[in-house]
Amino acid sequence: MKWHLTLDAGNSQLVGVLFHNQARVGGFRLPTHPHPSSQELVEAFRSLLSAVSEGRFQLTVCSVVPALQPVLMDAVRLLEPAYFHWVDWSSPHGFTASDSASREIGADLISGLVGAREFGQEAFVVIDCGTATTLTLLSQQQRILGVAILPGLVTQMHSLTRSASHLPESVGLQPPAYPYGNDTVEALQSGIIYGHAAAIEGLIARYRTLLTPQRLTAVGCGGLFHRIRSLCPTVEIVETELVNLGCRVLGARAYAGGNSAPVETQRTFGP
Numbered sequence: 001m002k003w004h005l006t007l008d009a010g011n012s013q014l015v016g017v018l019f020h021n022q023a024r025v026g027g028f029r030l031p032t033h034p035h036p037s038s039q040e041l042v043e044a045f046r047s048l049l050s051a052v053s054e055g056r057f058q059l060t061v062c063s064v065v066p067a068l069q070p071v072l073m074d075a076v077r078l079l080e081p082a083y084f085h086w087v088d089w090s091s092p093h094g095f096t097a098s099d100s101a102s103r104e105i106g107a108d109l110i111s112g113l114v115g116a117r118e119f120g121q122e123a124f125v126v127i128d129c130g131t132a133t134t135l136t137l138l139s140q141q142q143r144i145l146g147v148a149i150l151p152g153l154v155t156q157m158h159s160l161t162r163s164a165s166h167l168p169e170s171v172g173l174q175p176p177a178y179p180y181g182n183d184t185v186e187a188l189q190s191g192i193i194y195g196h197a198a199a200i201e202g203l204i205a206r207y208r209t210l211l212t213p214q215r216l217t218a219v220g221c222g223g224l225f226h227r228i229r230s231l232c233p234t235v236e237i238v239e240t241e242l243v244n245l246g247c248r249v250l251g252a253r254a255y256a257g258g259n260s261a262p263v264e265t266q267r268t269f270g271p
Helices: 038-049 066-079 099-104 107-117 153-161 184-211 242-256
Strands: 003-009 013-020 023-031 058-063 083-086 123-129 132-138 144-151 216-221
Touching: 003 038, 003 066, 003 242, 013 038, 013 242, 023 038, 038 066, 058 066, 058 107, 058 242, 083 242, 099 144, 107 123, 107 132, 107 144, 107 216, 107 242, 123 184, 123 242, 132 184, 144 153, 144 184, 153 184, 184 216, 216 242
Parallel strands: 003 058, 058 083, 123 216
Antiparallel strands: 003 013, 013 023, 123 132, 132 144
């Protein structure tokens, strides 16, 4: 199917991207606090769908927010896509993992790894910066080796400033010129932003040691990675909408393999 609408529903925001074949033709971002209504979501999607000349499109959804599922289900029904796919472990990703990982790994991490595979067949670590920062490690042999989870940049900042009454309530996430500060704001920015980047760089270095002699490529994505991009020199690829890219690939595979059912034939949505 030529037109493919993808939605990455995370804890901080919803990211929609419309693809025509493999080309991105538009997108939107909505905050998830408070949760948007299904009508708000449909309106955002329809602004993109005005470009769909044939009137038929596929929709693929990746969500890690259970509370949003009713909203997403209603939006899917209102949009009436020709075919629909909900990303989960049964999606055609081609990866293997331990039993515990295959039961617990999120749809966003699966989609991110599928998106990373569009850049090559070597081992990958995907760094996704949002409410949490996750590092997901994939071997050359298509095995998901595991995941590291860090508190995200905003999560760290809020946790610290709200736990100590003498700290400022709001601090911008811009790194100061040096990894230390001469006032409280700069000190917080230095510790959290430079510290976050150093944690990521340190984990990547450990992964490269562990996977030797495999070549490991690091990919950065997510709404907050741009805040630390300049501080993570060993991250070779930056693709903010990597999860949506993976959704497009997974949805296309499911449709081609007969696993992406017409909406009218589905009684329920989700895993």
